[in-house]
Structures are given as C-alpha cells and as structure tokens.
Amino acid sequence: MLNTDPNIADPDGFYAELIATHEGCNEDQSAALNARLVLLLANHIGDREVLREALAAARAAMR
Structure with missing residues (x-):
C-alpha cells in the first residue's frame, strides 16, 4: 500500500x-x-502494486 502520510525527516531540508x-x-x-x-x-x-498506486496518485494530482 502506498504511504502518502508525511514520512520524510526534515522535509524542508x-x-x-x-x-x-x-x-x-x-x-x-x-x-x-x-x-x-x-x-x-x-x-x-x-513493489509493482505500490508503484502503480504512485503513478495513479501522481496522475490524479494533475487534474
């Protein structure tokens, strides 16, 4: 499952x-x-399923 929750330490950095x-x-x-x-x-x-989810999420964000 694609994790879209904030997950990067120091995102601004x-x-x-x-x-x-x-x-x-x-x-x-x-x-x-x-x-x-x-x-x-x-x-x-x-993980191909996670990658598919990421592709779909990125595409949906363009609409």
Whole structure:
C-alpha cells in the first residue's frame, strides 16, 4: 500500500537538497535528472502494486 502520510525527516531540508541538485541544469537536464531519480526510487521500492498506486496518485494530482 502506498504511504502518502508525511514520512520524510526534515522535509524542508530535503526539498532544499532537491532544488540544489538541479542548480545549474537547463530544462532538459533537469527533466533527465528527475527521470533518473524516479527510476532509482522506483527500483528501491520494487513493489509493482505500490508503484502503480504512485503513478495513479501522481496522475490524479494533475487534474
């Protein structure tokens, strides 16, 4: 089951690190970095059902 409850220690600090990681990237590089990050985290999770839930939740948030 996908955990959507707050679960990151120091979320503001993590967000700052995420933004800093994109520093100096152009739009294409930033998109590629995000894609690699998604694939790394998806591999870490590994559970296809959880990944399906995450895909659906991300898509639903766009509506």
